[in-house]
Amino acid sequence: MRIVIAILVALLLMLQVELWRQYGQIGELMRQVETQLDQNQGLSERNDALAAEVADLKSGLEAVEERARAELGLVRDGERFYLVVDPEDLPEGQAEALRRLEGLPAAPDPVGGASEARPALDDRPDPDPPTDDG
Template sequence: MIKPVMIVLTVLLILLQYRLWLSHDGLPSLLRLHHQVEKQKIDNEKLIERNQVLAAEVQDLKSGLDALEERARSELGMVKPGETFFHVIEETDEQD
């Protein structure tokens, strides 16, 4: 009587262990999900940092003219009245 019960319990244990270690929804899937969560946390931290920089830039543009003037000069090439604009062209090493 004890022997058939032990066989059934052993088979049940093997089946449960198989499902835990080797099935698609077992431990490998859990490890893959943990890896994806860690990667997403890193991506989120980078995006939060980028958003903070952009928010600071927006606040700076709203509050003062210095940032607006700097952006107009660097991106649009604008100058103030009475200023002289010098465009420096660097030499390139071209061989014919």
């Protein structure tokens, strides 16, 4: 009878060990479910934003025009495009040319005002003046 009790106790201990091992796996699976739910929430918000953008692109031309201006540089007739450049971002030769252009007088604007952004072609110094070394 003692052998049967010992076998039953050993069997009970093995079942307990298996039960606690599976209980630990349940905790790990619960953490994985929480992580996946968080990922799904973020992706759902992203999908909603993309669906709203698609609906906006299908419904009106304003969104298409805004995107074309931002990504493709769209300029309509009658508009002027100004590109503002930081001299530190230019290569050395171009930065020096920009500094020389900034020192020149402004050309008259064809609309009627004076534009300070562009030098007049007649006022530019000759890059290679003729010499009389002859």
